[in-house]
Amino acid sequence: MDWLFKFPQIDPDSLLAVKRLTDGSLRALTRNYGDAIENFFYPLQQVLIFFEDVMTGAPWPLVILVLAVIAWFAAHRWSVVSAVAGTLIAIGLIGLWNDAMKTISLVFTATIFSIAIGIPLGILMNRYKRVGRVMQSVLDVMQTMPPFVYLIPVVMLLGIGRVPGFIAVVIYAIPPIIRLTDLGIRLVDKEVLEAADAYGCSRSQKLWKVQIPLAMPTIMAGINQTIMMALGMVVIASMIGVQGLGLNVLQAIANQYFTQGIFNGFAIVGIAIIFDRISQAYGDRLQKHRGATHD
Amino acid sequence: MTKSDTTIEIRDLYKIFGATPAKFVGAVKSGMSKAELGKDHGHILGLNNINISMPAGKIQVVMGLSGSGKSTLIRHINRLIEPTSGSIMIDGRNILEMPPLELRDFRRQHTAMVFQRFALLPHRTVIDNVTFGLEIRGVEKAKARESGMRWIERVGLQGFENRYPSELSGGMQQRVGLARALSNDASILLMDEAYSALDPLIRTDMQSMLLDLQAELKKTIVFITHDLDEALRLGDKIVILRDGSIIQQGNSQDILLNPADDYIQRFIKDVNRGRFLKVEAVMEALPATGLGSLPSVKSGTTLEVAAKELTASPHDSAIVADAAGKPLGLISLRQITAALSSAVEASAP
Ligand SMILES: Nc1ncnc2c1ncn2[C@@H]1O[C@H](COP(=O)(O)OP(=O)(O)OP(=O)(O)O)[C@@H](O)[C@H]1O
Ligand SMILES: [Mg+2]
Numbered sequence A: 001m002d003w004l005f006k007f008p009q010i011d012p013d014s015l016l017a018v019k020r021l022t023d024g025s026l027r028a029l030t031r032n033y034g035d036a037i038e039n040f041f042y043p044l045q046q047v048l049i050f051f052e053d054v055m056t057g058a059p060w061p062l063v064i065l066v067l068a069v070i071a072w073f074a075a076h077r078w079s080v081v082s083a084v085a086g087t088l089i090a091i092g093l094i095g096l097w098n099d100a101m102k103t104i105s106l107v108f109t110a111t112i113f114s115i116a117i118g119i120p121l122g123i124l125m126n127r128y129k130r131v132g133r134v135m136q137s138v139l140d141v142m143q144t145m146p147p148f149v150y151l152i153p154v155v156m157l158l159g160i161g162r163v164p165g166f167i168a169v170v171i172y173a174i175p176p177i178i179r180l181t182d183l184g185i186r187l188v189d190k191e192v193l194e195a196a197d198a199y200g201c202s203r204s205q206k207l208w209k210v211q212i213p214l215a216m217p218t219i220m221a222g223i224n225q226t227i228m229m230a231l232g233m234v235v236i237a238s239m240i241g242v243q244g245l246g247l248n249v250l251q252a253i254a255n256q257y258f259t260q261g262i263f264n265g266f267a268i269v270g271i272a273i274i275f276d277r278i279s280q281a282y283g284d285r286l287q288k289h290r291g292a293t294h295d
Numbered sequence B: 001m002t003k004s005d006t007t008i009e010i011r012d013l014y015k016i017f018g019a020t021p022a023k024f025v026g027a028v029k030s031g032m033s034k035a036e037l038g039k040d041h042g043h044i045l046g047l048n049n050i051n052i053s054m055p056a057g058k059i060q061v062v063m064g065l066s067g068s069g070k071s072t073l074i075r076h077i078n079r080l081i082e083p084t085s086g087s088i089m090i091d092g093r094n095i096l097e098m099p100p101l102e103l104r105d106f107r108r109q110h111t112a113m114v115f116q117r118f119a120l121l122p123h124r125t126v127i128d129n130v131t132f133g134l135e136i137r138g139v140e141k142a143k144a145r146e147s148g149m150r151w152i153e154r155v156g157l158q159g160f161e162n163r164y165p166s167e168l169s170g171g172m173q174q175r176v177g178l179a180r181a182l183s184n185d186a187s188i189l190l191m192d193e194a195y196s197a198l199d200p201l202i203r204t205d206m207q208s209m210l211l212d213l214q215a216e217l218k219k220t221i222v223f224i225t226h227d228l229d230e231a232l233r234l235g236d237k238i239v240i241l242r243d244g245s246i247i248q249q250g251n252s253q254d255i256l257l258n259p260a261d262d263y264i265q266r267f268i269k270d271v272n273r274g275r276f277l278k279v280e281a282v283m284e285a286l287p288a289t290g291l292g293s294l295p296s297v298k299s300g301t302t303l304e305v306a307a308k309e310l311t312a313s314p315h316d317s318a319i320v321a322d323a324a325g326k327p328l329g330l331i332s333l334r335q336i337t338a339a340l341s342s343a344v345e346a347s348a349p
Helices: A012-057 A060-075 A077-092 A097-127 A131-146 A147-158 A162-186 A190-197 A202-231 A236-240 A245-255 A258-290 B022-030 B034-041 B070-077 B100-110 B126-130 B132-137 B141-154 B170-183 B200-217 B228-234 B251-256 B262-268 B303-314 B333-341 B344-347
Strands: B007-015 B042-056 B059-063 B085-090 B109-115 B190-191 B220-225 B237-241 B245-250 B297-298 B317-321 B327-332
Touching: A012 B344, A060 A077, A060 A245, A060 A258, A060 B022, A077 A258, A097 A131, A097 A162, A097 A202, A097 A236, A097 A245, A097 A258, A097 B141, A097 B333, A131 A162, A131 B034, A147 A162, A147 A236, A147 B007, A162 A202, A162 A236, A190 A202, A190 B109, A190 B141, A190 B170, A202 A236, A202 A258, A202 B132, A236 A245, A245 A258, A245 B007, A258 B034, B022 B034, B022 B042, B034 B042, B042 B070, B059 B228, B070 B190, B070 B220, B100 B109, B126 B132, B126 B170, B132 B170, B141 B170, B170 B190, B170 B200, B190 B245, B220 B228, B220 B251, B228 B251, B228 B333, B237 B262, B245 B251, B245 B262, B251 B262, B297 B303, B297 B327, B303 B317, B303 B333, B327 B333
Parallel strands: B059 B220, B059 B237, B109 B190, B190 B220, B297 B317
Antiparallel strands: B007 B042, B007 B085, B237 B245, B317 B327
């Protein structure tokens, strides 16, 4: 009866062999192609450094002004503009300006990158049903896999620093934009699509003149979620060398500095509010003529 | 604008919905019914042996109850739906065999469509919706706008060109739909229950507008409806479908006076016959002599109007004359009453 209480697992030696083989080959890969991989990501690293330099190097009044102007163009509402400016000033007052700029620049670049990759992937997913099914499972795994697990190969291949942190953030944040692009295109009214066909649209005309514009509110919701996920990842990313507010939180945890944790936590919340208000308000404005809201 | 000389010749058209339509087309051709195909084989018979010659520059109405295959039929004309077998000849070309690029071009140049639920683009203003077809064809923006504005005015929407569809009522949205179709300057206009979503009064307005426009444009129009009044009012020719098959074809007089079967009989039972029947359809031959001082009515006059005129005059018959005044026949109050009272009596010789 012993076998009932002890699960008949695969022979430990074989398991060990599998583990050795996988880890070994990953290590070999790093050893042999480490430089190539690093070179490959070098331009990305330069871009990240550039944005960070711009954000931390610019005079603070200019940064506030630019973000306020962006808020105005996205929302056309003074309440949003003042919320954005107020939050930035509060962050500066508690001495977190520089770290906040680093975090904003990381989240911003990660979002841009996620959009640039995620929207085309969402379109592909929608157009080719088989690709879509495969991608669906990949996304499911990406969204449920604990981030620490995929940090391991990323760190093994790229070490510690901005680039691996950035990649981890993108992996974590990209699924919503892909899914919601696909969903948005799927939800486009069938009769409107029929009209596009009846008037002789080519595939790309249909995509750019009908499907994408009509899916835009849903895509905006995806962008909003992507931003929020990216922000949620900054603390974990700081474990592999990303600087900014996340790192402060990490130190606060390690040293039990409660106030430092709270301040940095609120600064992250503040940045979340800034991004959220701007992207929401822009999405709402897109919605305006679609009968969903009237003002 | 000149009269469209585009005819649409539909020949032996079959459409079967399902996984393997080709397997059943033979059986359907040799008489398998819609019910049998559905119950025993899980396929839906959409269209069954359709043959129609749609006249150039006229309004061809296709009528039938829900599910009779009207939308399926009209979507074959611009091939939004792929046929199972058959042909549709337009300007000497079989639409159903066109390669994709040619088909796209055909849709851009020769057809325009109006939809039941309007199918406007919500993110575009009225003018940008109206010029959509032109934009797709690559017409220069200024030129498209100019032509778009003309049609917006023509359908009575001037001043609304910069509004969004969601700001307009249903009737106005469908005017946008119509303007979008007309600005495409296509010879064929396809209208799938274009007015079914509108209130009765607006609907009558839109019908009048279509008739006015058609008097001038003379396009080849295919108009789908499930409403007999609408069919009789608009249709130069009417086709009645049931379960994917044609039950009867003809003009309004044929349908009212010689309904092919009980199905159509039930359809026409409640219609106001006086408003649609014309005097020449029920008149009798001219007697050799003795016309004397009888009043005359023009051919094309409805029975309703003729009855009113006769009741007001001292005579109880009148001469039916054509536009040039040439006598064609004789119509009496008794005949009018008989024709109005029931389809059965009227169809008797
Ligand atoms: N894509 C499809 N797949 C399967 N069956 C279909 C499809 N499209 C239509 N049908 C079937 O074909 C028949 C005719 O449908 P169609 O839409 O042409 O009717 P209709 O006369 O336009 O009706 P309505 O007045 O409701 O619009 C119906 O039995 C319908 O269920
Ligand atoms: Mg229909």
